[in-house]
Amino acid sequence: MLADSGSTLAFKCAFHIAPSLRDREPVGWAIEQLLQLAGWQGLCVTSSQEAGISYSRLAPTGAVTLPCAGADAWAKLTGSKPVTVDGLVVPSAAVVSEGGLQRIDPVLTTYWFLTGQHESTDGVLQKPGVPGKGIAKWGLLDRPTVDHLAEQLRQQLLASGAVGPASPHWPEGKSWCFCLTHDCDRLHRYRPLGYLREVPIEWKSNGPLSAGMKLGRSAVSAIMKLKSKDPYLGSWESWIAFERELGIRSASYVATWNRLDANSSPSDVGYTASRPQLRQFCENMIEGGWEIGLHSSINCWRYDRFDEETDRFTKCFGLSPKGSRSHHWSLNPDAHEQTLVSVAGAGFDYDSSMGMNEVHGFRRGTSCPYHPYDPTNGIRCGLWELPPVMMDDALYKAGDAHEIRRKIFRDRVDTVSRYGGCMTIDWHTDMLWNGHMDGLGMALLDEITLIASDASCWVATPRQIIDWCTDIRWRT
Numbered sequence: 148m149l150a151d152s153g154s155t156l157a158f159k160c161a162f163h164i165a166p167s168l169r170d171r172e173p174v175g176w177a178i179e180q181l182l183q184l185a186g187w188q189g190l191c192v193t194s195s196q197e198a199g200i201s202y203s204r205l206a207p208t209g210a211v212t213l214p215c216a217g218a219d220a221w222a223k224l225t226g227s228k229p230v231t232v233d234g235l236v237v238p239s240a241a242v243v244s245e246g247g248l249q250r251i252d253p254v255l256t257t258y259w260f261l262t263g264q265h266e267s268t269d270g271v272l273q274k275p276g277v278p279g280k281g282i283a284k285w286g287l288l289d290r291p292t293v294d295h296l297a298e299q300l301r302q303q304l305l306a307s308g309a310v311g312p313a314s315p316h317w318p319e320g321k322s323w324c325f326c327l328t329h330d331c332d333r334l335h336r337y338r339p340l341g342y343l344r345e346v347p348i349e350w351k352s353n354g355p356l357s358a359g360m361k362l363g364r365s366a367v368s369a370i371m372k373l374k375s376k377d378p379y380l381g382s383w384e385s386w387i388a389f390e391r392e393l394g395i396r397s398a399s400y401v402a403t404w405n406r407l408d409a410n411s412s413p414s415d416v417g418y419t420a421s422r423p424q425l426r427q428f429c430e431n432m433i434e435g436g437w438e439i440g441l442h443s444s445i446n447c448w449r450y451d452r453f454d455e456e457t458d459r460f461t462k463c464f465g466l467s468p469k470g471s472r473s474h475h476w477s478l479n480p481d482a483h484e485q486t487l488v489s490v491a492g493a494g495f496d497y498d499s500s501m502g503m504n505e506v507h508g509f510r511r512g513t514s515c516p517y518h519p520y521d522p523t524n525g526i527r528c529g530l531w532e533l534p535p536v537m538m539d540d541a542l543y544k545a546g547d548a549h550e551i552r553r554k555i556f557r558d559r560v561d562t563v564s565r566y567g568g569c570m571t572i573d574w575h576t577d578m579l580w581n582g583h584m585d586g587l588g589m590a591l592l593d594e595i596t597l598i599a600s601d602a603s604c605w606v607a608t609p610r611q612i613i614d615w616c617t618d619i620r621w622r623t
């Protein structure tokens with residue numbers, strides 16, 4: 148077996164794909180993702196005799212043969228319906244019947260979920276291209292299906308003796324990961340000039356009454372600004388102070404394209420990244436070990452301006468951002484991964500835009516970083532996706548009292564930790580202001596404190612997680 152051939156092949160697993168599967172690239176990609184989640188780097192080989200894994204409908208040749216739905220199933224994925232096999236919801240095309248038993252094709256299922264094929268089935272997507280409650284029919288609010296399949300594969304491979312030990316999922320002593328991220332959507336609550344500048348846009352978009360209200364907000368803002376400290380910026384400062392006290396670090400995503408810029412959306416942010424106060428604040432964070440990434444604008448993908456928004460970021464903060472998250476999870480709704488190809492092209496190592504607004508869970512079947520694939524063009528996107536598991540708004544909508552929401556949060560953390568996954572949460576920078584979501588941010592601080600004190604949990608920034616997944620975990 149290849150895994151025994153020397154230390155340079157540690158954590159490698161050779162796999163063979165049946166020649167009858169004509170389009171081998173997506174199949175190979177899906178096997179590689181499954182293996183990576185399981186703890187090995189996949190190596191595609193041409194001889195089935197050399198392989199630890201064989202993906203074929205023919206009689207077993209490799210040490211482990213994966214159930215294979217065959218070329219026809221791969222060719223006719225569209226139209227698949229959710230079916231439950233062994234307690235897992237999978238696409239009907241991935242069900243393999245063998246001797247009266249139903250088995251799951253883990254490769255096709257992985258491809259189906261990680262490339263978001265389920266999102267184009269009836270009732271899943273909400274405008275603008277983000278799944279809503281309808282995603283529940285695919286079981287992804289209950290469990291990370293792809294992670295489940297990867298764990299089964301891990302056990303099968305270890306039991307077979309066909310491979311060496313699996314690479315550790317997380318650093319030594321850690322069995323799961325927690326990643327705290329903040330989107331900066333609102334920097335100042337009191338911004339008299341900002342509101343004043345938006346009056347003409349408001350007039351054009353929503354009429355004179357709305358424009359008049361904006362004018363009024365400008366006047367009230369001017370008074371409040373003189374009277375008190377801004378609660379939005381104060382909330383962000385409180386996050387940093389809280390995290391410093393716990394000894395943990397987070398990432399904040401900052402926008403460089405606002406609603407007054409060309410080809411923007413009225414829902415883009417209202418602040419200007421080049422403000423000296425924000426600059427200084429971010430520089431202090433970077434110095435202290437926090438991560439700052441780009442919060443790309445809603446129309447960024449539409450006007451293909453990732454380079455431009457990134458250049459602005461570099462000019463403002465003096466470094467190239469390595470992570471991107473789009474405002475409103477905005478990716479091309481007809482081809483999400485095409486946007487990720489553009490994100491990679493602008494020099495990003497990872498994206499973290501595969502989140503949801505109305506619900507929380509596992510949008511693409513995993514909580515762990517994976518390498519996304521663009522199914523429309525049949526190419527790898529060239530970066531990592533770190534999928535957010537829960538956004539603050541979604542948790543707020545999930546219950547009508549903070550006690551209930553705390554329980555929901557704990558249950559979600561339990562699911563992720565049970566699978567040894569990565570609990571990436573998106574808590575907005577202004578969430579600690581008591582006027583936001585009835586003070587949900589404050590009500591959840593104890594939960595984060597509890598996680599930070601869990602010795603089995605690795606609390607890390609996205610950047611640290613991506614470095615771990617790219618390189619560190621594969622070193623022997």
Ligand SMILES: [Zn+2]
Binds near residue numbers: 330331442473474475
């Ligand atoms: Zn945002």
